[in-house]
Amino acid sequence: MLSIDGALLDFKRLDNLANSDSPIHRLDPRAKVLTTLVFIVAVVSFGRYELSALLPFFVFPAAVIGIADLPAGYIARKVALLCPFALMVAIFNPLFDRAVMLRLGPVGISGGWISCASILLRASLTVGAAIILLAVTGFPAICRALERLGMPPAFAVQLLFLYRYIFVLTEEGGRAARARELRSCGRKGLGMRVYGALLGSLLIRTWQRAERIHMAMLARGFTGAFHTRHTFRFGTRETVFLFGWSALFIFLRFQNLPQLLGTLLTGIVS
Amino acid sequence: MSHHIVEVKHLRHVYPDGTDALRDVSFRITHGESVAIIGANGAGKSTLLLHLNGYLIPSAGEIRIGDFPLNRETLPEIRRTVGMVFQDPDDQLFMPTVREDVSFGPLNLGLPGEEVERRVADALRRVDAAHLQDKAPYHLSGGEKKRVAIATVLSMSPDILVMDEPTNGLDPYARRQLIGLLREFRHTKIFTSHDLDMVMELCERVIILHRGEVMADGPAAEIFQDEELLAACHLEKPLSMQGCPRCGTYGGGRP
Numbered sequence: 001m002l003s004i005d006g007a008l009l010d011f012k013r014l015d016n017l018a019n020s021d022s023p024i025h026r027l028d029p030r031a032k033v034l035t036t037l038v039f040i041v042a043v044v045s046f047g048r049y050e051l052s053a054l055l056p057f058f059v060f061p062a063a064v065i066g067i068a069d070l071p072a073g074y075i076a077r078k079v080a081l082l083c084p085f086a087l088m089v090a091i092f093n094p095l096f097d098r099a100v101m102l103r104l105g106p107v108g109i110s111g112g113w114i115s116c117a118s119i120l121l122r123a124s125l126t127v128g129a130a131i132i133l134l135a136v137t138g139f140p141a142i143c144r145a146l147e148r149l150g151m152p153p154a155f156a157v158q159l160l161f162l163y164r165y166i167f168v169l170t171e172e173g174g175r176a177a178r179a180r181e182l183r184s185c186g187r188k189g190l191g192m193r194v195y196g197a198l199l200g201s202l203l204i205r206t207w208q209r210a211e212r213i214h215m216a217m218l219a220r221g222f223t224g225a226f227h228t229r230h231t232f233r234f235g236t237r238e239t240v241f242l243f244g245w246s247a248l249f250i251f252l253r254f255q256n257l258p259q260l261l262g263t264l265l266t267g268i269v270s
Numbered sequence: 271m272s273h274h275i276v277e278v279k280h281l282r283h284v285y286p287d288g289t290d291a292l293r294d295v296s297f298r299i300t301h302g303e304s305v306a307i308i309g310a311n312g313a314g315k316s317t318l319l320l321h322l323n324g325y326l327i328p329s330a331g332e333i334r335i336g337d338f339p340l341n342r343e344t345l346p347e348i349r350r351t352v353g354m355v356f357q358d359p360d361d362q363l364f365m366p367t368v369r370e371d372v373s374f375g376p377l378n379l380g381l382p383g384e385e386v387e388r389r390v391a392d393a394l395r396r397v398d399a400a401h402l403q404d405k406a407p408y409h410l411s412g413g414e415k416k417r418v419a420i421a422t423v424l425s426m427s428p429d430i431l432v433m434d435e436p437t438n439g440l441d442p443y444a445r446r447q448l449i450g451l452l453r454e455f456r457h458t459k460i461f462t463s464h465d466l467d468m469v470m471e472l473c474e475r476v477i478i479l480h481r482g483e484v485m486a487d488g489p490a491a492e493i494f495q496d497e498e499l500l501a502a503c504h505l506e507k508p509l510s511m512q513g514c515p516r517c518g519t520y521g522g523g524r525p
Contacts, residue, residue: 012408012409015409018403024319032324057332138368139366139368140366157315160365160366161364163366164364164365164407164408165364165367168360168408169406186509194310209360209361212356212361213358213360213361213364215320215325215376216354216356216362216364217364217424218323218325218349219323219325219349219353219356220349220374220375220378220422220426221346221349221350221373221375221378221379221426222378223378227377227378265360
């Protein structure tokens with residue numbers, strides 16, 4: 001059984017990565033959030049049969065992984081973990097879309113297969129970018145950046161609390177699930193019915209905890225506004241990072257680089 | 271200095287479901303005292319603590335902290351004066367990093383930046399946790415969490431420290447460390463605990479609650495000798511005062 005605790009431990013590794021130091025880590029989080037956003041928009045805005053034009057986009061994750069010294073294998077595994085979901089979305093395309101669009105010698109490749117591959121490629125690019133953003137910025141900093149960029153503070157606070165207590169909640173849920181499993185002696189236990197009660201008690205416990213947290217906040221003078229002290233500095237480095245990358249993404253969006261190179265090469269040869 | 275006084279007069283609390291948690295509780299704790307409130311489970315200890323910083327409103331009776339009666343106007347000042355450390359540090363540490371958590375209180379007080387920083391550094395140093403300031407709370411061990419939880423309260427420079435089960439869930443070393451730490455604090459201290467040996471070490475005065483009423487209030491050494499009283503309140507002598515089960519000799523308090 002893939003344990004919840006194991007997945008959680010992995011989460012903590014992402015957190016630890018965010019605490020390391022590199023030129024990318026030191027950038028203002030807003031620059032990183034916006035750049036990632038432009039990247040994702042550029043990638044998903046391609047037509048459904050686009051394949052070759054997507055490939056140059058891998059330069060962004062590769063560059064950030066290189067500069068920030070992230071463990072590439074770990075990031076790849078994280079992305080692979082989410083790929084089955086993308087596959088579920090894409091798997092029916094080859095069945096429904098059988099018109100041949102491309103011929104590689106005798107083999108005809110249908111539009112369905114191409115759009116399926118395109119979805120997978122786009123999923124790994126966007127999920128990869130998001131995970132990398134998390135690894136070089138950290139969740140709390142992303143929330144603060146979003147808040148500074150105009151997200152309502154209530155949402156930012158919600159997100160922060162979600163991230164803080166997801167660990168506590170999964171631990172509690174894991175304990176309850178383990179207790180059930182141990183007492184059902186390898187059989188079905190009481191079946192689905194018991195999960196309803198389990199979830200219910202988890203909900204009530206969460207509620208009670210929320211009440212205690214609120215108590216602790218009031219005890220320390222909470223009046224409704226979250227004050228944090230963070231110096232945000234959007235300097236030259238951030239500007240260069242944001243506009244440099246964005247310009248590249250926009251260029252790659254409208255110019256198919258592999259095709260361009262191809263015609264250039266064939267032009268030279270002929 | 272009268273502002274470190276805690277006075278509770280005929281406090282009564284009935285929960286909305288009809289549970290009579292506190293019936294008639296009165297005591298007065300003066301400046302610099304270290305007092306333990308003990309009692310069996312469900313005796314009303316937690317309910318009592320929640321009144322001391324105004325989280326619960328008394329059904330009847332009065333609470334005075336320092337020179338002020340506890341009411342809506344005095345609540346902000348009283349919450350600064352009374353530093354409350356909750357039983358589960360996970361409830362207390364809700365910010366993404368230790369430093370942000372410790373600065374939460376001072377920032378709410380509206381203090382300027384350098385002052386906040388000074389207080390955070392000071393509070394963390396006092397609980398020997400300066401090296402933890404950039405960590406996330408869920409990366410800390412139980413003992414570390416507890417010490418940081420205390421720092422979050424110290425940074426507001428309270429006059430009175432109220433702690434619910436401070437040694438609960440700590441290993442012997444962390445417990446010992448915490449007791450050493452608490453002994454150094456000059457605040458007025460109020461604890462609830464089932465760890466009666468800790469109470470013996472830290473508190474000169476004990477208040478026993480039983481079914482929502484004060485059953486005894488006096489010097490710790492005296493109360494822990496009264497076996498009849500303890501049994502009636504579902505309590506036992508501290509282990510250090512019980513006979514040694516292996517060699518059969520009787521200890522007389524702390525060695």
